[in-house]
Each structure stands twice: as C-alpha cells, then as structure tokens.
Amino acid sequence: MAGSCMLTFVRKHRLLLMASFGVAFLLIMYVEVVAYGITVSVRKDIHAQECSHNSNGKTNKNGFESVIRNIACEVLEENDERLILNEVVRSINYTDCGVIVETASGNIYTAELALLTFSLGVLKSGSVIFNPVLPDWKVDNLASVRFENYMSIYLKFPDTPGQFWDNTLYILHAHERRGFYPVWINHNSHAMSIKGTNILQLVTFGEEANRLSNIDDAEIIKEVMEVLRQVYSKENVSEPVDVLITRWKTDPLYQGSFANVEPGISKAAFSAIRAPVGRLFFAGDAYSEFDGYVVGSAISGVENARWILRTLSDGTDAGSVDGIKSATHTSL
Incomplete structure (x- = not known):
C-alpha cells in the first residue's frame, strides 16, 4: 500500500x-x-x-x-x-x-x-x-x-526430527562480519509462554538489517540455512516448514x-x-x-x-x- x-x-x-x-x-x-x-x-x-x-x-x-x-x-x-x-x-x-x-x-x-x-x-x-x-x-x-532498522527471521521447523539448536533462550552468534545474525531466540525455551512451537528466531539490525531489506525472501532463507548448517552441521538441520521475515524498513507505513x-x-x-x-x-x-x-x-x-x-x-x-x-x- x-x-x-x-x-x-x-x-x-x-x-x-x-x-x-x-x-x-x-x-x-x-x-x-x-x-x-x-x-x-x-x-x-x-x-x-x-x-x-x-x-x-x-x-x-x-x-x-x-x-x-x-x-x-x-x-x-x-x-x-x-x-x-x-x-x-x-x-x-x-x-x-x-x-x-x-x-x-x-x-x-x-x-x-x-x-x-x-x-x-x-x-x-x-x-x-x-x-x-x-x-x-x-x-x-x-x-x-x-529510527532504526530491526529485522527478524522466524523459522518454524518440523516436529520430527525436532529441535537441533541450543536449549537456551538466547543464542549468540559470533562472526567476523559485524551484525551478521548476532542474536538467535529459541521459542522452545521454558521462558516462552507458548511451548513446543519449534521456532527459531534470528535477529539482525543496523547496516546488516538494511542489507537484508534489499534482498528477497528466498535469498535470505538460503543464507540463514547456510549459517545454521555451519554451526550445527548439515545432517542435523532440516528445512523449515514456514518462514516469516519482518520488513519494517521497506513498509511505507512504518519505514523503520x-x-x-x-x-x-x-x-x-x-x-x-x-x-x-x-x-x-x-x-x-x-x-x-x-x-x-x-x-x-x-x-x-x-x-x-x-x-x-x-x-x-x-x-x-x-x-x-x-x-x-x-x-x-x-x-x-
């Protein structure tokens, strides 16, 4: 709109x-x-x-x-x-x-x-x-x-084989490139009010969020899955069944x-x-x-x-x- x-x-x-x-x-x-x-x-x-x-x-x-x-x-x-x-x-x-x-x-x-x-x-x-x-x-x-840019990628994975990521609320990702998916949020954590969603949220902001705002969903998903398979190995990481990517920066009704x-x-x-x-x-x-x-x-x-x-x-x-x-x- x-x-x-x-x-x-x-x-x-x-x-x-x-x-x-x-x-x-x-x-x-x-x-x-x-x-x-x-x-x-x-x-x-x-x-x-x-x-x-x-x-x-x-x-x-x-x-x-x-x-x-x-x-x-x-x-x-x-x-x-x-x-x-x-x-x-x-x-x-x-x-x-x-x-x-x-x-x-x-x-x-x-x-x-x-x-x-x-x-x-x-x-x-x-x-x-x-x-x-x-x-x-x-x-x-x-x-x-x-007015900052904060971008989230929500990945919902199948119940089988189940969760492959760390069982903590926050997972910090270190990378040589500043701001490259630095914070991951485990929605299966006991701290979440809804249990068993099998959702992993990756967060980025600033310059990296601006970069992603100009990339289509398919390319972002491909990049994110490569990161996850580097961290947790290819054998353990399944394909997501659903993905939600927030794009507040490019939405004319928000623009950030x-x-x-x-x-x-x-x-x-x-x-x-x-x-x-x-x-x-x-x-x-x-x-x-x-x-x-x-x-x-x-x-x-x-x-x-x-x-x-x-x-x-x-x-x-x-x-x-x-x-x-x-x-x-x-x-x-």
Whole structure:
C-alpha cells in the first residue's frame, strides 16, 4: 500500500488521533500496538463476545493483544463510528483555529487538536505534507533521534526430527562480519509462554538489517540455512516448514522499527522533541525517555492525553515548549 500513515481513530470536532506504529493512548484509550513484527488493530466488531473475559481482566497472557482487547472493551462501543481504519494520511493543515487532515481516499477530517503517533520514519520521510511546514526548532531537534532498522527471521521447523539448536533462550552468534545474525531466540525455551512451537528466531539490525531489506525472501532463507548448517552441521538441520521475515524498513507505513535518541542530548533539545507544534501533539517512543520500548510509547501517550485534556479544559497554550514541564513528566 502506498502512503504514509493510518488514521485509526477520529473524534470529530475535538481531537484527531493518527497512528500506525507503536502504542497510542488517547485520553487513556489504547488504539493500536505494533511490536516484534506483529501488528494488531482494534476491530470494529470487538464487543460483548470478546469482552466476556474473566475477572482478572486478562484475555490473552501471551501477547499485547490482551491489552488492546481489555481497553477497547472499556472505551469502544459495538460498531463504534469513532474508529476509522485504512485511511492513509496525505496532508495535515494546522492553524491557530484547528487542524484539517486529508487522506488518500479524499476524505477530510477536522478537529480542534490532533495527536500524531505514526512512526518517526514516516514523519521524517516527507510522505505526510504539513502546511505550514514544521518549524526548524522541531525538525532540527528530531534529527537527534534515529529510527532504526530491526529485522527478524522466524523459522518454524518440523516436529520430527525436532529441535537441533541450543536449549537456551538466547543464542549468540559470533562472526567476523559485524551484525551478521548476532542474536538467535529459541521459542522452545521454558521462558516462552507458548511451548513446543519449534521456532527459531534470528535477529539482525543496523547496516546488516538494511542489507537484508534489499534482498528477497528466498535469498535470505538460503543464507540463514547456510549459517545454521555451519554451526550445527548439515545432517542435523532440516528445512523449515514456514518462514516469516519482518520488513519494517521497506513498509511505507512504518519505514523503520524503533526510535533511538542519540546519547548526550540536552534537556532543552529533549523538551523541544516532545513539545507540540501549535495544535499538533506528538506521541510515541521517539518522544519518551524510554525510547525504543513499548512502555516509552505508552507513557508518552498518557502524558500527551493529560496535556491535551488540560489544553481543552482551560485553554492552555498548546504550542508552548515550556508548557510540557507542568503538564507531563508523570508516570503511568
């Protein structure tokens, strides 16, 4: 799909939330989460049959989906018209009076304020047109935050002859080439909540992940299998029955995996990164002291929700960089 971000939640006349990557909290509402190569979106039909979970509030102990379901059940009604999926944002026009968002389908949404949680990769790519353009103080400070490439290759092997790799959670692979499949994760480990998957995950990042992003799946699988047979011998390594390769870098809706704030950044620069621009607010791991982590996205979302509530309730200047100090820096 060509485009830049997904418009996943609209509250007309008051607030727009535009999200595609990370954890987005809006007024303590959880909308979408993307983590470790898996995307889960709140569906319009999530309602009674999926909300009848047990009293401990957990529907799925194995992943982030349980978080989405629990909070969605609290804030979304059946066929809730406030939740709009599959709208690719093309332009954002903002003034002192409000925000106008236009999507690839030609739809236009207006609001007093907007919260942007689509990825930093999308924001930096220029695929969303801002009118007026974002000010230099925002763009220059965002240059201190890199949007990294993290790539995983999941290999599911047949049950027979079974596991051939080491029986530890993490397997470290040393190679003369830096970053050449350095970390392997054993999904058969007792530390995993789902047992007996017979899945081995190989992880790479940085320059090596960029190299793999430009290679087709067949070539990656061939290279990975050669590595495994060098480590564990040809006789022991069977062919995988299924393979999943994450490609966040080349996906136009993400264009990377996680934010990485450069070390030594000043408090002033970090405040500018987090600050709104007029009526535009920004949330996600790129705007959190816990950059690169889901919890950072969550905290950033909650902080912005509180700041937005304050702005709507008492007319606080949304464009003030200093205003963030009194409205945020709170914990979950």
